[in-house]
Amino acid sequence: MAYLCMTHTKERKTVSLERTYSFEAVFIFIYDEGTFNSMKLLQERIRQEGLILSDTVLKVDSFLNHQVDTELALEIGKQFAHLFANRGITKVMTIEASGIQFAMATGIALKVPFVYAKKKKAVTLNEQVYTAPVHSFTKQETYQVTVSAKYISPEDKVLIVDDFLATGAALVGLADIVKEAGAELVGVGCVIEKSFQEGRGLLEERGIEVHSLARIASMEPGRITFIDELDEELAAGQAKVTPHA
Numbered sequence: 001m002a003y004l005c006m007t008h009t010k011e012r013k014t015v016s017l018e019r020t021y022s023f024e025a026v027f028i029f030i031y032d033e034g035t036f037n038s039m040k041l042l043q044e045r046i047r048q049e050g051l052i053l054s055d056t057v058l059k060v061d062s063f064l065n066h067q068v069d070t071e072l073a074l075e076i077g078k079q080f081a082h083l084f085a086n087r088g089i090t091k092v093m094t095i096e097a098s099g100i101q102f103a104m105a106t107g108i109a110l111k112v113p114f115v116y117a118k119k120k121k122a123v124t125l126n127e128q129v130y131t132a133p134v135h136s137f138t139k140q141e142t143y144q145v146t147v148s149a150k151y152i153s154p155e156d157k158v159l160i161v162d163d164f165l166a167t168g169a170a171l172v173g174l175a176d177i178v179k180e181a182g183a184e185l186v187g188v189g190c191v192i193e194k195s196f197q198e199g200r201g202l203l204e205e206r207g208i209e210v211h212s213l214a215r216i217a218s219m220e221p222g223r224i225t226f227i228d229e230l231d232e233e234l235a236a237g238q239a240k241v242t243p244h245a
């Protein structure tokens, strides 16, 4: 069963399972039931258990980032596999540490391996590597992410998966590694996108397809607004905030 949600905006958005539509005034969102329910479930967990540490930092350690709800993680993997189904993906890629469980779940669902970029080059990593500098938004430091050239090749079709999309630095770094390896980047899947930060814009500017399961339009203690709810408020003329989509 498909769910249709209307939104009034002139901006280009990735709205369906596989395509980006650009209409003048009205967008039609097409989600299937599974994706719709999973997104709602995730939104509820974020609302119930998420701690807003500042204007820009959300802590979800009780179910995503420290203790992991394994069933939810597997469901997230299935959703990414579903969103990027029939695209010939041969490898899922993420960055250590907090993307690993979602990349693994996605790899299981797609029946392909996953590779995680290392943040520090281990002494055991003595072969040819691809690297990219990444500035960490939460830790406020810059590090070199590294992937062995053995595990990504020009024949690969890569799906990048991560827990959060914020400034986009981590995912741009991974996208650069995919490019350096001569592989094809099929798209990016994020569990939580803070849509008021610049990450999505940065990735879309590079022509990268982005799907996020929960898109936060704004957050303040006691109130988190997700993009689909904002669409409903806009339609009802009650919207109080404007997202950077």
Ligand code: 5GP
Pocket (backbone or CB within 6 Å): 056, 057, 058, 059, 060, 065, 098, 099, 135, 136, 137, 138, 162, 163, 164, 165, 166, 167, 168, 169, 170, 171, 199
């Ligand atoms: P970006 O490079 O997009 O700025 O940030 C991506 C990485 O920073 C994610 O992999 C995630 O680990 C971390 N991150 C960014 N924003 C948040 C946040 O609000 N909460 C948590 N827990 N991690 C975040």
